[in-house]
Amino acid sequence: MEDDLTLLGATGVEDLLQDGVQETLESLRVAGIKRRFAIRTGITVWCGGGASLLILLDNLKEDFYKVCRRCTAVVCCRMSPRQKAETVRLVKKSDERPVCAAIGDGANDVSMIQEAHIGFGIMGKEGRQAVRCSDFAFGRFHFLKKVLLVHGHWYYVRVSTLVQYSFYKNLTFITPQVFFAIWSAFSTQTVYDSMILTMYNITFTSLPILVYGLFDQNIPADLLMSRPHLYQANAGNAAMSWPTFFKWIAFGLWQSSVMYFGWPNAILPHGQPSLPFGQTMDLYLFGTTLANICIYVVTIKLVLVANYYTQFFIWSVILTLIFYVVLCLLYEGFIIEVLENYEIFWSFYRMYESAWLLLGFHSSLPSCADSRCHTSCLLVVLG
Structure with missing residues (x-):
């Protein structure tokens, strides 16, 4: 492990919402398409970090899904790629057997995109790994409105x-x-x-x-x-x-x-x-x-x-x-x-x-x- 280092600077990617996201989500809501996004709309269930979600998926999977079905949107924070895929699988394998779509713009979304029935990849600042593994790809999130x-x-x-x-x-x-x-x-x-x-x-x-x-x-x-x-x-x-x-x-x-x-x-x-x-x-x-x-x-x-x-x-x-x-x-x-x-x-x-x-x-x-x-x-x- 390195020590006694002098920090000269740091770089990062600002992960902000693109233009038209709010309008797109509202249109999908009116269209009757149920969703799970990291945006708080209506009644929302907040899941803690990855550790708490791990407990839910391992021990309380059915109860967790029943609670989620009663909500307008569910926001899960600090999820690993595997947990994202397991969450999609939880919905996909439910009794209703819905057609699931996953949307992502980074490499950490690849597992989730591949697990869903339909995967959408967005060309963002985090590379094009999600685009290469998706079924459909586009440059901006608001294009999803016309696609669907x-x-x-x-x-x-x-x-x-x-x-x-x-x-x-x-x-x-x-x-x-x-x-x-x-x-x-x-x-x-x-x-x-x-x-x-x-x-x-x-x-x-x-x-x-x-x-x-x-x-x-x-x-x-x-x-x-x-x-x-x-x-x-x-x-x-x-x-x-x-x-x-x-x-x-x-x-x-x-x-x-x-x-x-x-x-x-x-x-x-x-x-x-x-x-x-x-x-x-x-x-x-x-x-x-x-x-x-x-x-x-x-x-x-x-x-x-x-x-x-x-x-x-x-x-x-x-x-x-x-x-x-x-x-x-x-x-x-x-x-x-x-x-x-x-x-x-x-x-x-x-x-x-x-x-x-x-x-x-x-x-x-x-x-x-x-x-x-x-x-x-x-x-x-x-x-």
Whole structure:
């Protein structure tokens, strides 16, 4: 140990609050986000030094958490990195199983950031160790307000819609195959051609929902920033609730039923001829028409669900439909020996030979969607 030293000077870092911290915390409170910060707001529980907190976490963990839950904020002083992580773990492993976020700007916050579900790192004067170990990093604390209230809100709505729409569009597409299996004595014959089965999720319906998941904004950013209480609309995983999920499922079942039973029975009663020269539909023409209706219906459904029509989204819809039509024209317009497309040859063209089939195709679109789709499709037809 050194002794008899002459102190020439000392340096230190002034650890003050950044600008906008108080306003950010107040906005998070209004948004319903519970927090634990080293700022006294409302009812506060003060824990002494690291020694007293060590006793609480080792012997009175459950009682300590019950007391903390009844408080607006809890301030813990002089904590070691391990104690910070244990405090986060205490909340994360509780019966409520909340989603925990940890915010720090120094190396002593790394354990806490890594223990939380979501770690935020702030580029401060104490280095960038917290930034390197975090999930999200930003330069100032007040940026957290926009990260949570705006981008967090948008991201949740996008992801919840993307997940449920994926279930919906596949249910709408495959349910007619289940109906067809009943009418075909549960044979292995499919109502769709193999090309349609392969490309449906890869190209025919993938690009619009991908662009939606990247750019959709259901509420403007300035409105979300000025009204933090709008964040509470997504509390409790509201957009992914069972009623909302079953609503998407109900739409899929209804639309697939209309596609399979509705337009053939309404437009072609008693199996009367619908094609030139007295011909009737065969299996491949029926499957091609079903696929056309399904692809257009699920695409229109997404257009109606979307709230923010960017150029990327509009072009994704247009290009997807154009690609589908062009691929069908090529695949069903030429015999390709390798693909063995003999049975489906010319089916796409034959669908447009009959005014009855076209009428059935277009009349099924407004019948296969919700009230908004009814209005939109009727306006298009009348216009």
